[in-house]
Amino acid sequence: MTRTPFRRLESRTAVLARPDIDTDQIIPARFLKGTTRTGLGKHLFAGWRYDESGRPRPDFPLSSPESRGAQVLVAGANFGCGSSREHAPWALLDYGFRAVISSSIADIFRANALKNGLLPVLVDPTTHQVLLSSPGMRVRIDLEACTLGFDDARVSFEVDPFARRCLLDGVDELGFLVSQESAIAAYEAKEEA
């Protein structure tokens, strides 16, 4: 399967500073009943974004004017912990985000994000603090160079080299996985012997 390659992204940021944002907050379980992945963006952070009667809360950070149209989410540490639901990256992407920046990102969420073209960017605590305290800041992500730029600063970040290749080329890992057929068959033959 192919999708739009991810090379460079320049965008302002939206900030959700709280730590340990779990995937139940990103997309509550009551919205998982559909059997497809589209249309989840309107339920993104539903428990925090809307009041009891379903009206948007004006004080929710994503609703602030400086974050309008942001394609980069800056979040507190341990973002994406909890449930393995892939609806979490689907909902973030459907809303319009293409990258998430934090000082630590949960393992399963990170794997799910990379497989769907949502770039997880891990930064050091100092950079994280600067970004957390500047909602709406313009950032530049260069996946070719693995750098994140903001103001006059530029920091490097690490991405799994294999996932990075897939993102840059806009291909999904399954194609490459299927191309390993002879190695898989050889492993199975050896195990059954």
Place this chain on the structure above:
Amino acid sequence: MPTMFEKIWSRHVVAEGPGGHTLLYVDRHLLHDGSPEAFRRLRAAGRTVRRPGELVATADHYVPTGAGSEASANEEIRGMVEALARNSRELGITHFGPGDVRQGIVHVIGPEQGLTQPGIVLVCGDSHTATHGAFGALAFGIGSTEVEHVLATQCLWQRKPKVMRITVNGTRPFGVAAKDVILAIIARIGAAGGVGHAIEYAGPVIRGMSMEERMTVCNMSIEAGARAGMIAPDDTTFEYLADRPRAPKGAAWDRALLAWRALRTDAGAGYDRTVEIDGSALEPRITFGTNPSMSAPIRGEVPDPGSVTDAADRAALDRALRYMGLRPGQPLLGHPVDVVFIGSCTNSRIEDLRAAASVLRGRKVAHGVRTLVVPGSRQVKRAAEAEGLDRVFREAGAEWREPGCSMCIAMNGDQLRPGQSAVSTSNRNFEGRQGAGGRTFLASPLTAAASALAGAIADPREILR
């Protein structure tokens, strides 16, 4: 001198891929009713299931657990359960649907059927897959795209995690359950303490646990951020597995035993991180916040955000207490509860139900407290009924329900109403996890049952003594 993790990992390497990735072979893939997207994508790409005969699917997340469940009338929910049945039928996958005597929560039925075995790599599209590591398997949760990858190829690209050993020393005191042990571990290392790691649990307290208790411990590894948790197999493991439907039989069993006994970590093997816990100092625990690392001894107090130095942590604690309706310094004991939930992949096995029944036997739950007891599987339900536990629960005023994930996930009709407080034996106290606006206090089956009697958070040791 490899660790148990290293032995299992190296045995399953199919190929070394680009950028430090390993193509890892998957022995066992369990499916539940929450991954229809993986099947849809597989079909759309014109691919087939590589080893349908090795797969087992069960209805759990969406399955209604009883009369009065709104879900029985909900078409969307029924659709999810039916989609798994249809996909399984069309692709030749063994399926335990509603009504099948083998149906139940995926992390309960895997071990129960002998599908979970030492030394295997086991995956499932659910973060609590670490449960199966209690048998000395490498078991971890995956997302829906990875489910599709395993369906198509029986393999996954993985980066090797680091390995952490957590040793629980001493002797477990009276009234302290496996749930209390893992809550103490998560409180100690933090909600992100295990990120990037597989955890091996060791030490005399772990060694002395039954398989059910070991599963409770491994189950919640993900609540500390670790994708996998594991315990070396021993005679306790082998006794549990012997004669299970899918366990090896006869000469194959003898061969398997030899291999399984060799899995334990070699003396002198190195770990990336080691943690020691004094098991003798543990007490029953309960959570007070909105992630599982926020727990305290049951006779403790709600902590004061003012005493937290880190600004982000202070704000998080303050927010959690406001959500939970708690005041700093307030004792946890005696805080009123509306609902008690005994169930989930963490605590719904026969021993968990026996523990709850030991507290409830001959007593009545407090007036106005709704108490749900949800067995983890049909087999558990049947075993409990053979012992008369269902009568104990019913006579105490609790609901005895059908197997499923029920109120742990609140997507099947069982859920809290906004503002309700529940003592729950499940694994997550996240905001809204058990229903929008619901407040969850995680605890052991003993503590949950004692709290049902009191109508408030209670110390089970007072009843058991």
